[in-house]
Amino acid sequence: DTEVTQTPKHLVMGMTNKKSLKCEQHMGHRAMYWYKQKAKKPPELMFVYSYEKLSINESVPSRFSPECPNSSLLNLHLHALQPEDSALYLCASSPLWDLEETQYFGPGTRLLVL
Amino acid sequence: AQSVTQPDIHITVSEGASLELRCNYSYGATPYLFWYVQSPGQGLQLLLKYFSGDTLVQGIKGFEAEFKRSQSSFNLRKPSVHWSDAAEYFCAVGASGGGGADGLTFGKGTHLIIQP
Numbered sequence: 284d285t286e287v288t289q290t291p292k293h294l295v296m297g298m299t300n301k302k303s304l305k306c307e308q309h310m311g312h313r314a315m316y317w318y319k320q321k322a323k324k325p326p327e328l329m330f331v332y333s334y335e336k337l338s339i340n341e342s343v344p345s346r347f348s349p350e351c352p353n354s355s356l357l358n359l360h361l362h363a364l365q366p367e368d369s370a371l372y373l374c375a376s377s378p379l380w381d382l383e384e385t386q387y388f389g390p391g392t393r394l395l396v397l
Numbered sequence: 398a399q400s401v402t403q404p405d406i407h408i409t410v411s412e413g414a415s416l417e418l419r420c421n422y423s424y425g426a427t428p429y430l431f432w433y434v435q436s437p438g439q440g441l442q443l444l445l446k447y448f449s450g451d452t453l454v455q456g457i458k459g460f461e462a463e464f465k466r467s468q469s470s471f472n473l474r475k476p477s478v479h480w481s482d483a484a485e486y487f488c489a490v491g492a493s494g495g496g497g498a499d500g501l502t503f504g505k506g507t508h509l510i511i512q513p
Contacts, residue, residue: 325503388440
């Protein structure tokens with residue numbers, strides 16, 4: 284099983300809503316990542332978790348709150364988002380947090396903030 | 398800091414023709430180089446990667462790439478494209494040194510269009 288699953292596939296939320304994105308993998312990977320991809324742009328790294336600990340936070344606003352409750356699950360909690368946060372949010376995992384390890388990407392959650 | 402340039406925003410190729418997508422990187426030491434493909438509405442799939450060793454790297458779906466240190470390039474090639482190859486292609490570079498460092502830096506992507 285080399286699959287990373289993400290739910291929901293699509294999400295529409297208002298600026299006052301609180302929602303969460305979920306990412307799951309059962310490959311035994313110990314590194315998990317959140318990327319943000321705006322339309323017609325490349326993915327940009329947001330967060331890296333290694334062994335369930337936050338290892339990189341790329342100066343992401345606090346309205347994005349990641350959580351890694353166990354080695355298979357990664358959440359991204361969203362609160363008070365802005366319309367410019369509308370994007371495709373990609374989750375990825377790799378065996379270890381090491382560039383020699385292949386990152387496997389999920390299909391993404393397409394988020395629209397109204 | 399590392400950076401990646403993909404000079405071609407769009408490329409149109411006839412089905413069955415050969416393909417070359419260009420990628421130039423900037424990094425002081427030996428880079429980790431990757432090519433990913435993204436179909437519409439999908440996540441990214443790794444085509445191939447280069448860390449060291451043989452500079453000609455074979456990947457999935459019949460793709461290959463050649464690392465040329467003198468030109469700071471890592472161009473992607475395929476001898477004969479299929480309509481299913483139409484997608485967005487991203488070149489990415491990572492800093493060596495282990496521990497994941499700063500993660501991957503992606504180029505802006507090249508949109509590949511296949512003509513029948």
